[in-house]
Amino acid sequence: MVDAAFLALSVITIGSAIAALELRSLIYGSIALMGTLGGVAGFFLLLDSPFVALFQIAVYVGSIAVLILFTVMLVKRELIFKKIEDPKRKWAGIGLMLIFMVAIGAIILDSGLKSVTTDEPPVDFREIGDDFLTYYWPALILMALILAGSVTGALVLARREDEISG
Amino acid sequence: MSVIAPKFRFSEFLKSLTDNIFWIIVILTLIGLPIIMIALFFIPMPVYEGELINPFLAFTWMFHPELALPLVKALLVTDMFRIIVFPGFGFAALLAASVIFIERKMLAKLQLRVGPFYCGKVEGILQLMGDGLKLMTKEIIIPAKADKPIFILSPLLFLGAAAAFVALIPVAPGWVVADIDLGLIAVFAVIGFFPIITVLAAWSANSKYPFIGGIRALFQMVSFEIPLILSLLGVVILTGTLNLSEIVQSQASFPWILFLPIGAIVFFIAMLAELERIPFDLPEAESEIVAGWLTEFSGMMYGLVQLGSYVKLYAFAALFVVVFLGGWTGPMIFPPLEEELILEGKTIGPITIQTPGLPIFSMEFFSGVIWFILKTAVVIFFILLPRGVFPRVRIDLLLDLGWFKLIGLTFVNIFIALALLYAGVFGPGGML
Numbered sequence: 325m326v327d328a329a330f331l332a333l334s335v336i337t338i339g340s341a342i343a344a345l346e347l348r349s350l351i352y353g354s355i356a357l358m359g360t361l362g363g364v365a366g367f368f369l370l371l372d373s374p375f376v377a378l379f380q381i382a383v384y385v386g387s388i389a390v391l392i393l394f395t396v397m398l399v400k401r402e403l404i405f406k407k408i409e410d411p412k413r414k415w416a417g418i419g420l421m422l423i424f425m426v427a428i429g430a431i432i433l434d435s436g437l438k439s440v441t442t443d444e445p446p447v448d449f450r451e452i453g454d455d456f457l458t459y460y461w462p463a464l465i466l467m468a469l470i471l472a473g474s475v476t477g478a479l480v481l482a483r484r485e486d487e488i489s490g
Numbered sequence: 491m492s493v494i495a496p497k498f499r500f501s502e503f504l505k506s507l508t509d510n511i512f513w514i515i516v517i518l519t520l521i522g523l524p525i526i527m528i529a530l531f532f533i534p535m536p537v538y539e540g541e542l543i544n545p546f547l548a549f550t551w552m553f554h555p556e557l558a559l560p561l562v563k564a565l566l567v568t569d570m571f572r573i574i575v576f577p578g579f580g581f582a583a584l585l586a587a588s589v590i591f592i593e594r595k596m597l598a599k600l601q602l603r604v605g606p607f608y609c610g611k612v613e614g615i616l617q618l619m620g621d622g623l624k625l626m627t628k629e630i631i632i633p634a635k636a637d638k639p640i641f642i643l644s645p646l647l648f649l650g651a652a653a654a655f656v657a658l659i660p661v662a663p664g665w666v667v668a669d670i671d672l673g674l675i676a677v678f679a680v681i682g683f684f685p686i687i688t689v690l691a692a693w694s695a696n697s698k699y700p701f702i703g704g705i706r707a708l709f710q711m712v713s714f715e716i717p718l719i720l721s722l723l724g725v726v727i728l729t730g731t732l733n734l735s736e737i738v739q740s741q742a743s744f745p746w747i748l749f750l751p752i753g754a755i756v757f758f759i760a761m762l763a764e765l766e767r768i769p770f771d772l773p774e775a776e777s778e779i780v781a782g783w784l785t786e787f788s789g790m791m792y793g794l795v796q797l798g799s800y801v802k803l804y805a806f807a808a809l810f811v812v813v814f815l816g817g818w819t820g821p822m823i824f825p826p827l828e829e830e831l832i833l834e835g836k837t838i839g840p841i842t843i844q845t846p847g848l849p850i851f852s853m854e855f856f857s858g859v860i861w862f863i864l865k866t867a868v869v870i871f872f873i874l875l876p877r878g879v880f881p882r883v884r885i886d887l888l889l890d891l892g893w894f895k896l897i898g899l900t901f902v903n904i905f906i907a908l909a910l911l912y913a914g915v916f917g918p919g920g921m922l
Contacts, residue, residue, distance in 0.1 A: 351637070351640075351690075351693065355640075358686070374670070374671070375672060378672055378678075378679045379675065379679075381679040381682070382675065382679040385682065385683070386678075386679060386682020386685075386686070386715075389686065390685055390689070390708065393686065393689060393690070394705075397689070397693055397701075448671075449671075449672065450730075475897065478893055479893065479894055479897065479898070
């Protein structure tokens, strides 16, 4: 049986993804993109990983979608956005997507994976932390370096240049 | 002699009164009672003395009003009650509404003015009700070139996001709408929605001043989210949990503000910026850009945004209390209820009133809620205080403060927390 929540999330995610591509208004398009990212967060919740789901909302919906929205608002649409109405391209795109979907569907059907049922509780974030400190420590150190670099860069960019002269 | 109603006839007055009573009875019996009876079938009723309390015992309740106590008790533990009334939206909205009045009165006293005075006999105490009625009856004007769906939805979304924030705050032991393991991360996720709603509301009005205000709000909220999140990490490092109820329980003997004062100060400043309060009220700077991103809102739409922003204020103050001031922990205020009253009831002369299921709340609950509200009131007072004293900062100074100084201070705070942990003061096997 198909889960109702899964079905609803799929409809929201795919529908808003199509809307994000197809809507003429850029603002509505970016709102639809937020819907897509929120739907992905819902999938993470269904997959018993609330930690990733909440970070998906906090980072993708809360920050990256805001960045896109802000950029779209500051840009004059007419100057950069030339509509290319070419039905051939559209149909070619839809055909390509269908081929891709059928291929992925064939792989999934062929794998014999019908349903996965586990009784395991949601992943505890402490386990994620333990894994990061033991097995995945190089990845952690790499992330720490990148984050430290970006924070330092932000601090340098935010420093006022005119402090001495003014 | 002045006449209130010149064509007053007492008989007509009586007739109108009886007419009204007649129609009320007719409507209640024909529509009200069936609706109540239908609704009661969908509400799970409690079992009292081995018997399910059902709607057909309504006449029994009439003669034994104390039988309603188990019913009330059953109502109090439902999710609906939690969401709508007590730790959820109703409680927060009530506190937020009182904050609006107290803010006006307090600022007036600070600046040697009178403040609201005429509405209501005592110190203008009905001013808020008057304002609310005015907002409700005002016409809602939508600008001609506004983007209508977003413009209409954004106040509702703002209030909704604020209510979602409130739902994560634990008020008393076990009294929280959504007690999730990752409460603090959920708080950050909810806070992330405010800039989106603000900038969408500002853009959809299709007007100059709201757009400038919205861009300012976006800059301010996004850049102050980083110190806000980093300043709470010290507490997370020391407690090892993200659940807000567990964070409160970890402060049973001392609040974290004693050990992490820098984090508390940074969180407070970032909180002021997130709430758009003076000295960081650039998005609503009324002397520069009319009313910022609120300019085009009118009537109840403005009322909803206002209510939402004060509910958000309460939620941030409550988060400060939960994380740094120890939430509901505090000495007990009331003695526990007498055993006799619970078991045998109270005897007044010839009448004995039995009270089944009387300890509706434990006394820990009462004392916890009172401590929580007291601490929240103190934090709200300190949030309101700068408005009476400080001017507004320039936007480059604001961003400089957020990105340069506060982030640096949060790292100092995190290192203090780590030092406390590694010195063996806290954590597993620690001294305290």
